[in-house]
Amino acid sequence: MVYFILSRIARAVITVALVVTFAFVVLRLSGDPALMIMGPEAPPEVLAAFRSAWGLDLPIWQQYFSYFGAIAQGELGRSMRDGRPAIELVLERIPSTLALTLPALAMKVGIGLPAGIYAALHRGGPIDRLVMTLAVAGFTVPSFVLGLVLVLVFSVMLGWLPSGGQDSWRHAILPVLTLGIGGAAILARFTRSAMLEVLGQPYMRTALAKGVPWHVAIRSHALPNAAIPTVTIIGFMVGTLIAGAVVVESVFSWPGVGRLLVVAVANRDLAVVQCILLLVAATMVASNLLVDFLYGYLDPRLRTGARAGAH
Amino acid sequence: MTLVAIEGLTVDFDGVRVLHGIDLHVGKGEAVGLVGESGSGKSVTWLAALGLLPGKARVGGRVKLEGADILGAPDQTLDRIRGGRIAMIFQDPASALNPVLTIRRQIGESLALHRGLSGAAIKAEARRLLDLVGIPDAERRLSAYPHEFSGGQNQRIMIAMALAGNPDLLVADEPTTALDATIQAQILDLIRDIRRETGMALVLISHDLGVVAQTCDRVCVMYAGRIVEEAPAAVLFDDPAHPYASGLIGALPAIEGPRQRLSAIAGTVPDPRALPPGCSFGPRCLHATGACTQAPPALTTFGDGRRMACVLAKYRLEPTAIARELVDA
Amino acid sequence: MSATTPLVEVEAIARRYTMKKGVFGAPIEVRAVDGVSFSIRRGETLGIVGESGSGKSTTGRMVLGLEMPDAGTVRFDGAAIPPIGGAEWRRQRARMQMIFQDPLAALDRRLPIAAQVREPLDIHLIGNEAEREARVVELLRDVGLSADHGRRYPHELSGGQRQRAVLARALATRPDFLVCDEPVSALDVSIQAQVVNQLIDIQAALGLAMLFISHDLRVVRQVSRRVGVMYLGRIVEEGDADDLFATPVHPYTRALVSAAPHPGRKPTERIVLTGDPPNPADRPSGCAFHPRCAFAVARCRVESPVLADLGAGRQVACHLASPAGAGGVPTGPKLPALEVA
Numbered sequence: 001m002v003y004f005i006l007s008r009i010a011r012a013v014i015t016v017a018l019v020v021t022f023a024f025v026v027l028r029l030s031g032d033p034a035l036m037i038m039g040p041e042a043p044p045e046v047l048a049a050f051r052s053a054w055g056l057d058l059p060i061w062q063q064y065f066s067y068f069g070a071i072a073q074g075e076l077g078r079s080m081r082d083g084r085p086a087i088e089l090v091l092e093r094i095p096s097t098l099a100l101t102l103p104a105l106a107m108k109v110g111i112g113l114p115a116g117i118y119a120a121l122h123r124g125g126p127i128d129r130l131v132m133t134l135a136v137a138g139f140t141v142p143s144f145v146l147g148l149v150l151v152l153v154f155s156v157m158l159g160w161l162p163s164g165g166q167d168s169w170r171h172a173i174l175p176v177l178t179l180g181i182g183g184a185a186i187l188a189r190f191t192r193s194a195m196l197e198v199l200g201q202p203y204m205r206t207a208l209a210k211g212v213p214w215h216v217a218i219r220s221h222a223l224p225n226a227a228i229p230t231v232t233i234i235g236f237m238v239g240t241l242i243a244g245a246v247v248v249e250s251v252f253s254w255p256g257v258g259r260l261l262v263v264a265v266a267n268r269d270l271a272v273v274q275c276i277l278l279l280v281a282a283t284m285v286a287s288n289l290l291v292d293f294l295y296g297y298l299d300p301r302l303r304t305g306a307r308a309g310a311h
Numbered sequence: 312m313t314l315v316a317i318e319g320l321t322v323d324f325d326g327v328r329v330l331h332g333i334d335l336h337v338g339k340g341e342a343v344g345l346v347g348e349s350g351s352g353k354s355v356t357w358l359a360a361l362g363l364l365p366g367k368a369r370v371g372g373r374v375k376l377e378g379a380d381i382l383g384a385p386d387q388t389l390d391r392i393r394g395g396r397i398a399m400i401f402q403d404p405a406s407a408l409n410p411v412l413t414i415r416r417q418i419g420e421s422l423a424l425h426r427g428l429s430g431a432a433i434k435a436e437a438r439r440l441l442d443l444v445g446i447p448d449a450e451r452r453l454s455a456y457p458h459e460f461s462g463g464q465n466q467r468i469m470i471a472m473a474l475a476g477n478p479d480l481l482v483a484d485e486p487t488t489a490l491d492a493t494i495q496a497q498i499l500d501l502i503r504d505i506r507r508e509t510g511m512a513l514v515l516i517s518h519d520l521g522v523v524a525q526t527c528d529r530v531c532v533m534y535a536g537r538i539v540e541e542a543p544a545a546v547l548f549d550d551p552a553h554p555y556a557s558g559l560i561g562a563l564p565a566i567e568g569p570r571q572r573l574s575a576i577a578g579t580v581p582d583p584r585a586l587p588p589g590c591s592f593g594p595r596c597l598h599a600t601g602a603c604t605q606a607p608p609a610l611t612t613f614g615d616g617r618r619m620a621c622v623l624a625k626y627r628l629e630p631t632a633i634a635r636e637l638v639d640a
Numbered sequence: 641m642s643a644t645t646p647l648v649e650v651e652a653i654a655r656r657y658t659m660k661k662g663v664f665g666a667p668i669e670v671r672a673v674d675g676v677s678f679s680i681r682r683g684e685t686l687g688i689v690g691e692s693g694s695g696k697s698t699t700g701r702m703v704l705g706l707e708m709p710d711a712g713t714v715r716f717d718g719a720a721i722p723p724i725g726g727a728e729w730r731r732q733r734a735r736m737q738m739i740f741q742d743p744l745a746a747l748d749r750r751l752p753i754a755a756q757v758r759e760p761l762d763i764h765l766i767g768n769e770a771e772r773e774a775r776v777v778e779l780l781r782d783v784g785l786s787a788d789h790g791r792r793y794p795h796e797l798s799g800g801q802r803q804r805a806v807l808a809r810a811l812a813t814r815p816d817f818l819v820c821d822e823p824v825s826a827l828d829v830s831i832q833a834q835v836v837n838q839l840i841d842i843q844a845a846l847g848l849a850m851l852f853i854s855h856d857l858r859v860v861r862q863v864s865r866r867v868g869v870m871y872l873g874r875i876v877e878e879g880d881a882d883d884l885f886a887t888p889v890h891p892y893t894r895a896l897v898s899a900a901p902h903p904g905r906k907p908t909e910r911i912v913l914t915g916d917p918p919n920p921a922d923r924p925s926g927c928a929f930h931p932r933c934a935f936a937v938a939r940c941r942v943e944s945p946v947l948a949d950l951g952a953g954r955q956v957a958c959h960l961a962s963p964a965g966a967g968g969v970p971t972g973p974k975l976p977a978l979e980v981a
Contacts (some may be wrong), residue, residue, distance in 0.1 A: 005624055201406065202401060202406045202407045203406065203408055203409040203410070205358075205363060205401070205407075206399075206401065206407045206408065206409070206469075206472075207409070207420075208393065209361065209363055209393055209394065209398070209399040209401075210393060210394035210398065210399075210421045210424070210472060210475075210476065211389075211390045211391060211392070211393040211395055211421070211424050211425060211471070211476065212390070212393030212394075212420060212421065212424065213386065213390050214386065215386075220412075220420075221409050221412070224409075224411045224412070225409070225410070225411055228411075290600055299409065299411060300408075300410070300411060300413075300456040301410060301456070301458045302456070304635060313892055348828035348829060348830060348831075349828055361972060373828060461916045461917070463917070464916065491691035491692055491855065491917050492691060492855065492857070492896055492899045492900060493691065493895055493896060493899050493912075493913045493917065494691075494916070494917060495899065495901070495914070496895075496898075496901075496912045497912055497913070497914075498913050499901075518828065518829060519901060520829070520903050521900070521901030521902045521903055522901045524901070524902070524903035525901050548903035558830060559829055559830060560831035561833075562829050562830050562832065563833075563858065563902070563903070564833075564836070564856050564858040564859055564861060564862035565858065565861075565862075565902070566857060566861060566885055566897065566902050567885060568901050570861070570862060570882065572840075573833035573836055573837055573862065574833070575830060575831075575833035575834040575836075575837055576830035576833070576834075577834075579798045579800065579801075579831065580828070592951060595770035601914055
């Protein structure tokens with residue numbers, strides 16, 4: 001078991017390192033931060049001073065190693081724009097983002113799961129068809145389109161809700177809906193197919209054949225099995241809590257981590273971008289770890305390991 | 312004394328009839344075999360009788376348990392009958408058990424439903440049942456999951472679960488097909504021992520004539536959704552009357568005695584969507600005549616408890632009929 | 641080459657895997673096949689029976705050269721099997737073919753049957769265009785399929801017809817040797833009989849050497865002249881098919897024969913083995929069968945018996961078996977109680 005945990009954690013660390021390396025290389029090859037931040041009209045000596053202050057005049061591999069060395073000591077760098085520690089800038093935006101993504105996650109699970117289960121249990125019925133139509137629409141329409149449509153209807157035409165900003169809880173409704181609808185649709189489809197698969201298993205027939213009432217068989221035999229694949233997709237959704245709202249935050253001018261990322265990328269504010277990516281990779285990897293351990297809890301076949309089988 | 316009487320049972324899937332009026336009685340404590348190839352309707356018969364077919368199936372006819380009609384009975388009634396009066400076990404025990412629930416939980420469920428047990432009483436009785444079906448170290452194994460047992464042990468657990476409700480009838484659907492020969496022998500022995508102790512009736516559904524012959528008192532041979540012959544087991548295997556039944560027995564290689572060429576039945580089982588006119592076996596039958604395409608022959612009862620659905624039945628089972636007809640002519 | 645020289649000679653082949661017990665356990669060695677020897681002459685069929693985990697399928701794969709043995713040798717027509725994948729191997733593969741349990745898995749769903757039967761002719765450049773066309777029709781006819789069947793796709797055929805199509809394809813290169821691994825196990829009894837008859841006819845007509853692997857004793861006896869019984873990676877008894885099933889000597893063979901259900905046999909004659917089928921990853925000491933054997937003595941727990949010739953064409957790996965007397969058959973261990981029965 002210790003071996004299992006250690007190997008998973010080692011894999012997680014490697015994943016994070018790869019993400020950060022990739023971002024490091026791409027960012028540095030795609031534009032000069034000095035020009036972006038100081039402006040194209042800045043005199044050459046100012047640019048040179050800026051570069052030397054941030055170590056941008058060193059060879060890229062040297063920058064890379066000093067960056068990783070700093071991370072190892074818990075130092076995530078400072079924003080090139082205002083000199084504040086990057087981690088501080090990012091952390092102060094996280095509550096804003098969570099104010100959107102947490103209610104949206106609740107909506108995805110709260111609507112997607114029951115809708116998927118209900119659709120599977122009434123396969124081919126009118127509700128199933130409705131759920132599936134909505135589900136297809138929900139995840140084929142991109143979130144910026146959905147967001148703009150919601151703004152058009154509820155802000156522009158009806159005037160019920162504000163179209164952007166973060167002044168009251170009412171400002172959060174449209175962005176949360178935009179995030180939640182698509183996710184609920186994906187989860188509904190996934191849950192439905194997981195449930196249908198389980199309902200066709202021989203053990204469901206066994207349960208009914210021994211006199212277990214239908215609704216009890218669903219609750220105590222089908223759901224625990226259908227939960228196993230469904231956990232994967234929910235785990236993925238948990239992994240996007242920090243960075244899953246980049247587009248929506250931009251559409252609704254919501255000052256969260258996503259907006260910070262967009263601005264930082266545009267400015268080549270390397271430390272901030274890398275800090276966010278590190279955080280995002282870490283949440284993704286952490287949620288994956290969580291899913292792995294949840295699997296072990298939900299599925300006894302993984303707990304005890306594969307049985308030594310004969311062929 | 313009849314325990315279960317199935318009368319004129321029909322099943323249609325999406326408008327296609329797959330079961331064409333099954334008449335079948337199972338007496339108290341009796342062991343009845345249902346033999347046939349895939350698609351013959353032997354499993355569908357009992358799944359339909361117990362209301363276990365998917366919703367799209369249309370079921371007609373009557374199924375009576377000690378005289379009371381159970382086909383289309385309310386769910387509460389059926390839930391008491393399933394597992395309580397009539398228990399069922401299936402072909403692949405590993406997938407017939409729920410992989411995420413402990414054995415104790417799965418056996419305990421039946422004990423709670425049908426015997427009203429709870430708590431420590433469930434554990435004690437579940438352990439007794441595991442002992443009874445020959446699972447060693449029952450106390451400890453109760454908290455194990457299906458994947459921790461071998462195929463043969465899983466089928467023993469299925470049997471323990473079936474016994475939990477003290478049923479009057481066990482319907483065993485290909486219980487040993489997925490198991491090795493030596494394990495198959497163990498499971499068949501176990502079922503026979505349990506029947507000897509409890510007097511439980513048995514319906515054994517199998518494609519393997521050998522398995523049925525050794526276990527059952529009476530055998531029904533099914534073909535394309537109909538019973539084509541029914542006879543006491545010993546009689547059927549020594550002297551099959553229906554051309555399909557004798558074809559099946561002839562197709563079985565012998566394990567002793569001189570080796571003979573197998574008498575294969577030509578052709579294949581017909582598609583239920585396109586049954587041949589008249590007798591479904593007609594196109595594959597060596598004895599088919601023009602009369603066979605007129606109408607499906609009725610399952611007719613003869614003196615010594617035999618039934619047969621074939622235009623030749625009376626000649627096979629009542630040799631005097633030929634003489635009488637000659638005299639009449 | 642004279643008819644008496646074996647076409648296939650298998651000597652002490654073994655196949656070992658390392659397997660981890662559970663996710664966290666230490667790797668252990670599993671001996672799937674553990675020193676199997678036999679030979680097959682032209683026109684002869686050797687049957688191999690065994691239950692799951694006996695290593696019978698792995699044996700078949702090694703004989704075909706699909707898996708390389710970790711020890712021992714396989715010789716085909718006097719020469720060792722060339723390394724997998726080379727030109728030499730491909731040439732030899734044309735002379736040895738196989739059919740498996742699931743014909744649907746062996747066929748390409750997107751191609752009509754005739755095209756698949758023809759494929760080996762194209763690969764091995766046999767004949768010209770017209771000759772290949774004619775050969776396909778001939779092959780289909782040989783296995784009892786019509787030209788119309790040839791135009792259909794695998795899913796449009798029944799299980800028995802698919803297995804015939806696989807057989808036709810296997811025969812396309814006029815092989816000398818055919819390995820059949822559970823070829824009829826997935827088929828209904830009436831169809832099984834059709835395919836078994838077909839196999840026997842074709843084997844006789846073409847003078848094929850055949851290795852016929854199955855768990856079904858009745859089918860193996862029907863097809864084979866000689867039969868080997870495998871248990872946990874070893875042959876525990878080998879002999880003439882009729883004799884072996886009539887007077888099995890090894891206690892495992894006796895249990896297996898008595899467990900084979902057959903109409904007309906009384907269940908009371910059955911020897912029921914206790915215990916589960918053996919796990920190759922957890923091989924008992926001494927004779928691998930001793931934990932399930934009613935006759936086992938102290939010696940069986942420590943010393944592994946070798947396959948010994950007991951006369952009358954029978955080889956048995958059992959400490960308690962006795963050689964055949966003059967004109968008699970070898971005998972296995974006896975228990976007083978069993979002699980009464």
